[in-house]
Amino acid sequence: MLAYVIRRLFYAIPILIGVNLLTFTLFFVVNTPDDMARMQLGVKRVTPEAIEKWKAERGYDKPLLYNENAAGAARLTDTIFFEKSAKLFVFDFGRADDGRDIGHEIKTRMGPSLAIAVPTFLLGLFVTVSFALLLAFFRATNLDFWGVVLCVAMMSISSLFYIIGGQYLVSKVWHLVPISGYAGGLDAARFLLLPVLISVVAGIGSSTRWYRTIFLEEIGKDYVRTARAKGLSEAAVLFRHVLRNAMIPILTGVVVVIPLLFMGSLLVESFFGIPGLGSYTIDAINAQDFAVVRAMVFIGSVLYIVGLLLTDLSYTLVDPRVRLQ
């Protein structure tokens, strides 16, 4: 098992190099630092000196891949690729365009992001799995039919509608919780209640339908018939047999997103003014701060790969037949 994990981690290296090369190409080759400088300083009437100054301040004045003027190893290290892209591998993210340390920002913003993402994830999983089990229990009845209709309708509604509508109704009309904002400590609950609820509701439609199909597929299998033939009650069949066997397809979709919870939710955080990583990313996108976007792309890829690994490991937990070699 340990050998498997180590091998998988080695597989991650070429993928991360690929991610890095892709972002490097997007950010520095397709659009040269000159273009970026012109963009930041305003497209018209910008002097070449101003561009050079902007680039020098941010370390974009070096050659892209190979520095002819340097000596020894510095020929490779004193370049934009090494300074800006290769350093990401040791999680050295450098500074944002406004001069702040990206690594520090990420550390302080992770807390609020997790404070929203983790409750949303757990509550959402619990609600959708229970709802799907309910529909599967009452399969081929009116309840099931209208439940599915409700799911299809709910997944056809834009997530923006849930957020805007929820904010309007709960905060503006009913004055139950603040519209947006964040506070540390226990006070945070007041601010987190609405965003968590809205995110859970917004996810119900598609997830419930998806889990319901998984459960129905399991219910059609032979071992379920055997369990019923033994005389087990329908509830026992559902909870003890179907639910456990449906874990594999459910885990495939669920575990991979657990590490990505760190990244926060772009929409919810920016609508509710929560100082997490999601709103940090949106602010960076709007300010066209490429250094931050680059850092977030890299972190996202690392977390995704960790998620894939966790998925494989989780299979061994729910299904003893799975062996990792």
Next chain:
Amino acid sequence: MMPIVLWTDALVFLLLAATAGAGLYIRRHEYLLASWRRVGESRAGMAALVVLLAFVAVGLLDSLHYRPRLADANGRPANGYGTEVRSVLDALLQPLRAATEKTYSAPLATHLYARETVELPDGTQARVFPRLKHGGAHLGDAEAEWGGDVAWRILRGLFFAVLAGLTFLLGAVHLAARHWAVGRSQAWRRMRRGETRFAWNAALLTAGLLLLLAGPAISLAGGYHVFGTDKVGQDVLYLTLKSIRTGLVIGTVTTLAMLPFAVALGIAAGYLGGWVDDVIQYLYTTLNSIPGVLLIAAAVLMVQVAIDTHPDWFATAAQRADARLLALCLILGVTSWTGLCRLLRAETLKLRELEYVQAAQAFGASAARIMGRHILPNVMHIVLIAVVMDFSGLVLAEAVLSYIGIGVDPSTISFGTMINTARLELAREPVVWWSLVAAFTFMFVLVLAANLFSDAVRDAFDPRLTGRRIAHSAQGQTA
């Protein structure tokens, strides 16, 4: 006028031609026709198809663009063409397009939303809600006549809708009676009771409902702003109708752009195996591991920089906005082909072990021929299911991306830009809700119809429901 073919127009019409071609091909092949017949048997599928066709008709009208000829001071046509690009839909909706007010006004309102200082005839000034320039301008005494006029217009619209609907229904019954070689009353009874092979009753009912909604709306639009006006006084009904094209383009052109990659790479990886498989797997794992939104953001920012630094590439603002729309489609395509590619690879792995493929190999058919002639037709149902399932997810994604600021050009009218400009207005007192509600309602109807139709297609083409994986990943992208 000078016809203009924007890039997305060309792709939309290419897609239309491809659909027509596919239709002709399907007609000639009984086994394909059988699956499509199952779609026609589904009531929800037929109802959704009618709604989708209505949306597509609006979108197609909005895809025929031209630049109007400039007029000189006397209104005579002059040499040269305006820089404004219009569509046939714009020409049809000219009364709505031209009827701009000063600022917000509620649906069917006769007065502006905001007070203004006006000079009364006796020389004093007063703060009043001024009358609208177009909404209800034909009324003399707005307060007294408004109710009667609106009711009269609704009744007139309903009357014409019922008239049109009945004419259509009679025609349909007549055709059906001739087709089945039975009497008309017999044909009508069959259709009404749903005893026909295809769910004609659902389709006719949906068409009737659409007519009943459209009739009064058209009748009212002649004298009022049916959905009110937005901040700069544009008619919201006009904006929502214009948004339809953007949504359709994002939903279809994106898939069109990614399809060749996904199909070619997926089949090649599955059939050829070896290093080809390794390279393609590496490619999609790498692309997949970058969070979709961030990859889209990075690519859109790059496109934006390129467009901003080269203003000389585009003759008109519409062409510039169109380039960004096209770029967004391509980028969304790049980020969304991986799911389909993986599915096709897995399916090809299964197919290549089957006897008919081995027989083809024994005959000495080349790898390219086997992939093109033997494997491709047998994975087409997966491709089709992926295409219809991705559509609704992409329409929803557009709104989210536009909110984040990496969607369509701000000058392009879309559901996303409408919602984005309207969402802050909920804070006003009294609330300006109409543009938001209009955009969300239209988007909901479009996505719901697409979801129902794709369910019908999936059920028809894949009894074992292998398509649900795609559905799940498409939903994950928009969350």
